[in-house]
Amino acid sequence: MSRYQVMFKQLSLLKEGCFIPFVVLGDPSLEISIKIIDTLIQNGADALEIGIPFSDPLADGPIIQKSNLRALSNKNTFLEYFKILKKIRSKNKRLPIGILIYANLIYNQGINNFYFQCLNSGIDSVLIADVPIEESKIFYKTANKYQINSIFICPPNADDNFLYNISLYAQGFIYVLSRSGVTGIDKKTLSLSRQFIKNIKKYNSIPLLQGFGISNSTQVKKAISLGLSGIICGSAIINIIEKNLNEEEIMIEKIKKFTNLLKSSTKLE
Template sequence: MAKFLFIMLIIWMQVRANQVLKQVIKLKLLLKITVKLMNRYKITFEKLRQKKQGAFIPFVVLGDPDFETSKKILEKMVKHADCIELGFPFSDPIADGKRIQAADERAINAGINPDKCFELIKHVRSINKEIPIGLLIYYNIVFTSGINNFLAKTKKAGVDAILVADMPLEESSEFNSKCISSGIEQVFIAAPTTGKERLAKIISKSTAFVYVVGVLGVTGERKNVDSSAGRIVSSIKNISKIPACVGFGISKPEHVKKIIGEGADGAIVGSAVEAIIEENLCNKKIMLEKLDAFFKAIKNATC
């Protein structure tokens, strides 16, 4: 009898050990997947550094000019981009120039609301699990939904980071802590007028990258890129290893080559994208072809 009980104990221990081993393997796999998903920006920028490339980060207003066309535009973006920045249409985009204002208006007129924006983001995430997705939005959009509700939807849709264009650093504590709790990274803006002390605070709060404003004023296409962008990038590099990406006024391959050559980790291009959309509203096929060619040319300029 004792021998029988001993054998049964050994069998039970083996079964239990196998069960524990399976659970450990599952947990390791889950942890590996979770870490990978939570660090999309870090992984992407590290891969690009190894290749000695900058990041191409196109921006577009979700739902412009309509839901279905926007979906196709996003598919073209993901094909060439390293990261993407997406805007929710807003009626009073104070940081944006005429191109993005017009894009906001088209999307609003097409009936695009935050829920439809999240649908579009989910579509992007369904076709690309690894590309970092950032939102560049205005605080009223968050406030109207409620911070917790908005962040929950943001996380569920597959967004990695948020930049709230009209939220001052000094008023960001509550939103920042809730982003951290939700596993969403934050991006803050450094402008040509930003002093050393404030820049240090911006760097300490930014977790995905620092958005460097290439020119003073609102977004929009420019003939030339101001040299101040390179100075800000250098200042960031002297303080931290966080990526510094330049936006505002970046609209041509030569602009991208210049800022990447000056040390920027990425180029954010928005108004030039919206210009192609606006100028080809009557022929969606041509619009998509031109966007595809533009995205390809800009990405090539980051190499």
């Protein structure tokens, strides 16, 4: 079984949902980024979704856009990113680790070389934020060659034809969007309909994770109650980083508390 399959099976036995934090690698620096990732793992992250910095992250709102720019300002190389990912893997043998990236970065590395580096660094999955299923075949084929799961995004207004197509390709989990648009913190309780979740499940049994706008325990509990397998949270964590750029100890402590809160909210009562 893959690391994702093992993780979801274990969480099911424990009657817990999955909590996956998202951060951009190298924000605010590679050194602090490693400390943040270690803090997330030590305080309840079931898996990781790590963004590779990009200058024009179209799927992301202002919080994650600024995170990308802070990371890019450090002028780290792809080689450095993969070295860090390899170190994270060496310390966490069983933890599923996914990358979120944009297509231009993969083209610049060479598709085959990129996926080979993912394999070499112990990466489990790749989500290409700006490549729809219809245009994914060349990436999908190469990912499969190196046993890397391809993660796809499902919008909240997907029709049956889309749900059928995603069921043919989905691996690891399906990233179900809370809403259309870009990432960000939303104070409202974002809720997908129970019927929509049932519609997705008609076509496959792969775990469903809700992302976009998840920032509090109420939203997490609602997602789990609807039959989703867990949540992905990015902007709320990165907002803590942004608000405490010059106070590293305070930043780490706040991330620790927030991670504990969201993970505890995934536990079914």
